[in-house]
Amino acid sequence: MKFIVLSGSPKGVKSVTLQxxxxxxxxxxxxELKVIHVTQRIRRLETDRSAFDAVMHEIGQAxxxxxxxPVYYLLVPAGYKRFIELIAxxxxxxxxxxxxxxxxxxxxxxxxxxxxxxxxxxCDDLEMRCLGHFSADMYDLLKAAERKRLEAFxxxxxxxxxxxxxxxxxxxxxxxxxxxYRPGRRVKSVDSGRHKVLMVTDAINPDSNLDRxxxxxxxxxxxxLGVIDLGALDIKGGCLGxxxxxxxxxxxxxxxxxxxxxxxxxxxxADILIWAGEMTDRYLSSRWKQxxxxxxxxxxxxxxxxxxVGMIISGPLGQNANLRQIxxxxxxxxxxxxxxxxxxxxxxxxxxxxxxxxxxxxxIRHADQQFVAPATFLGRAGTILFRDEIWGxxxxxxxxxxxxxxxxxxxxxxxxxxxxxxxxALLLFLFRFPGLRRKINQRMKDEMIKPLQKxxxxx
Ligand SMILES: Cc1cc2nc3c(=O)[nH]c(=O)nc-3n(C[C@H](O)[C@H](O)[C@H](O)COP(=O)(O)O)c2cc1C
Numbered sequence: 446m447k448f449i450v451l452s453g454s455p456k457g458v459k460s461v462t463l464q465x466x467x468x469x470x471x472x473x474x475x476x477e478l479k480v481i482h483v484t485q486r487i488r489r490l491e492t493d494r495s496a497f498d499a500v501m502h503e504i505g506q507a508x509x510x511x512x513x514x515p516v517y518y519l520l521v522p523a524g525y526k527r528f529i530e531l532i533a534x535x536x537x538x539x540x541x542x543x544x545x546x547x548x549x550x551x552x553x554x555x556x557x558x559x560x561x562x563x564x565x566x567x568c569d570d571l572e573m574r575c576l577g578h579f580s581a582d583m584y585d586l587l588k589a590a591e592r593k594r595l596e597a598f599x600x601x602x603x604x605x606x607x608x609x610x611x612x613x614x615x616x617x618x619x620x621x622x623x624x625x626y627r628p629g630r631r632v633k634s635v636d637s638g639r640h641k642v643l644m645v646t647d648a649i650n651p652d653s654n655l656d657r658x659x660x661x662x663x664x665x666x667x668x669x670l671g672v673i674d675l676g677a678l679d680i681k682g683g684c685l686g687x688x689x690x691x692x693x694x695x696x697x698x699x700x701x702x703x704x705x706x707x708x709x710x711x712x713x714x715a716d717i718l719i720w721a722g723e724m725t726d727r728y729l730s731s732r733w734k735q736x737x738x739x740x741x742x743x744x745x746x747x748x749x750x751x752x753x754v755g756m757i758i759s760g761p762l763g764q765n766a767n768l769r770q771i772x773x774x775x776x777x778x779x780x781x782x783x784x785x786x787x788x789x790x791x792x793x794x795x796x797x798x799x800x801x802x803x804x805x806x807x808x809i810r811h812a813d814q815q816f817v818a819p820a821t822f823l824g825r826a827g828t829i830l831f832r833d834e835i836w837g838x839x840x841x842x843x844x845x846x847x848x849x850x851x852x853x854x855x856x857x858x859x860x861x862x863x864x865x866x867x868x869x870a871l872l873l874f875l876f877r878f879p880g881l882r883r884k885i886n887q888r889m890k891d892e893m894i895k896p897l898q899k900x901x902x903x904x
Contacts, residue, residue: 446508446606450480453514453525455685457485461583462513462551468586469599476603478511479503484524484683490531497531501540509545509606510573515686516552516560518737519771520728523683527731529567541571545606547598549579553839555830556774562767566616566727574612576605619727619761624792626654628661635805637668640753640812643715647675647722647732654789655759658797659721662757662787665805671711675732679703684738691842696742704739708748717753717808718781724760728768737775744846745831746853749779753811755804756786763790770823777824778831782817784808832856 454460463480470478481500483490490497504510514521532538548564550557557580568575579598585591644663648656663670681702689697696705712718722729740748754776762769769786776783784807787800820828835846836856850856860866875881 446603447477447479447506448509448511448606449504449507450478450511450513451525451528452480452482453484453512453521454482455484455522455524455683456687457482460515462515462549462581464586465549465551465579465581465595466511466513468592468595472596473599473603479507483528484514484522487524487527487683490528494535497535497537501535501537504544505540507544509547509602510541511547511549512564512568513549514560514564516550516555516557517684517686518734518741519556519559519774520563520734521560522686523731523734523738526728526734530725530731532571533726538571541573544573545602546573546575547577547579547602548575549581551581551583551585553830553834554580554582555827556771559767559771559774562616563727566767569614569616570618570726574610575615576602576610576612616727617764619724619764621761622792624654624789626657626789626797627794628657629795629798632661632664633802634665634667635802635809637666637670637717637809638813640716640809641671641714642666642668642717642719642808643671643673643711644719644721645673645675645712645736646720647730647736649676649723649730649732653723653759655721655723655757658757658759658787658789658801661798662719662721662755662801662805665802671715673707673711675736678707680735680739683735684741688842690742691744691846692844694742694744694845696739698739699742704736705742708740708743713748715752716812717755718749719755719757719808721757722759724758724762724765724768727765728771729758744843744849745835746846746849747778747780749776749781751815751817752779752781753784753808754781755784755808757801758786758788760788761790762786762788773821774823774827777820778827780817780820780824782811784811828855832858 450466452460452463452466454462466478466480481503483500486496490500514525517523520526532541546568548561550560552560561578561580565575565578577598579595581591581595644659646655646659648659650656663672679702681698685697687697689695699705722733725731728734756772772786773783785804787797787804789797791797832850832855835843835850840847872885875885
């Protein structure tokens with residue numbers, strides 16, 4: 446059988462992910478796996494319709510598809526996202542209907558599940574038969590057990606691709622009712638005071654709901670307000686995955702386009718950020734994705750720490766829990782404060798007006814208080830994962846991150862916490878004796894709140 450591999454790495458043949466495909470190819474010589482480097486070729490596919498059509502023709506002839514991509518910023522690389530957008534823009538969805546699909550990613554398992562959810566939802570939208578997911582760590586191929594697992598995955602995929610296993614959809618179609626937002630004329634604006642407010646938008650369609658929401662929110666602030674239009678900003682291309690930035694945060698594009706300077710000098714210096722974007726398929730636009738990917742030059746450090754962030758999204762975010770989780774996780778990892786997200790999904794202009802002005806007020810109030818909510822599992826688990834990686838196997842090449850993590854005290858390993866280690870040793874020893882265990886258990890609740898009560902008395 447013949448399968449098409451839609452390869453997502455900007456590194457082309459030097460992709461880590463591609464080595465997993467090569468492994469499958471070697472293990473199953475009876476099948477043909479044709480690789481198309483869609484991210485690497487995205488410029489061409491975007492501008493040359495015959496090149497895009499040739500890819501669609503190949504897919505049409507194939508018995509199944511591998512979506513094979515690295516995870517980039519909790520999703521797929523911007524170029525891959527753009528390719529998915531082109532399928533809809535060029536009306537090529539029919540080519541995919543009924544085709545068996547497998548999703549294969551490599552990553553360090555940081556929000557690989559949100560990338561998989563995204564690709565699975567795309568398969569469901571395209572009415573493909575998504576038969577399986579495989580999320581490999583970058584270096585799993587070095588382990589015999591993982592190679593065996595990969596072979597089992599491919600065996601199952603190849604055998605089920607021929608059959609007609611009935612598969613339930615995981616993601617229902619998004620419902621986007623027609624609605625034109627008409628902002629009210631009167632705006633009671635708020636004073637941004639000493640806070641630097643910066644809006645970042647990709648309001649690509651000038652007369653869209655997003656554009657009108659963003660213009661209305663702009664009017665809600667009096668005082669100096671900066672704007673970055675991602676559509677107009679000189680961004681030469683997506684992240685190349687070259688890791689040149691890992692040494693000292695200097696991107697390979699530095700001095701060649703305007704992105705790095707805009708990020709460092711404007712975004713990182715703002716107090717309040719307002720990000721505006723339109724839902725394009727199951728995420729924001731690929732332009733926004735490029736923004737996130739390119740910010741990788743700042744490494745794994747929380748470069749937006751302490752900022753207050755409001756978002757305006759045009760689209761049914763309430764039906765897209767995966768996107769909301771991506772946004773929340775991103776903000777928590779950044780140690781930024783996600784104050785609120787206003788969408789147009791209520792379908793009521795007056796409600797949206799009220800929510801926009803409320804968002805403006807809340808942003809100022811949060812900035813006054815310098816409030817950043819404590820991280821939930823999303824931020825906490827991600828931070829621990831990065832802590833271990835940057836201290837361990839990723840210390841090289843991420844030299845700059847290692848320095849930042851040390852300075853910021855992010856290497857907070859539990860084995861360095863001597864008071865709890867000593868307490869554990871003592872109490873675990875005493876726990877062995879039934880009489881003492883009974884006594885300790887009797888005091889457990891009191892002892893748990895005792896250290897906290899010390900602070901209650903002082904207020
Ligand atoms: C810009 C960028 C963003 C990344 N984002 C993530 C991520 O969100 N989660 C993760 O686990 N790994 C992330 N990674 C690591 C890659 O997924 C990983 O190195 C992958 O194996 C690279 O595959 P490739 O060589 O096929 O491109 C990121 C790497 C880059 C360069």
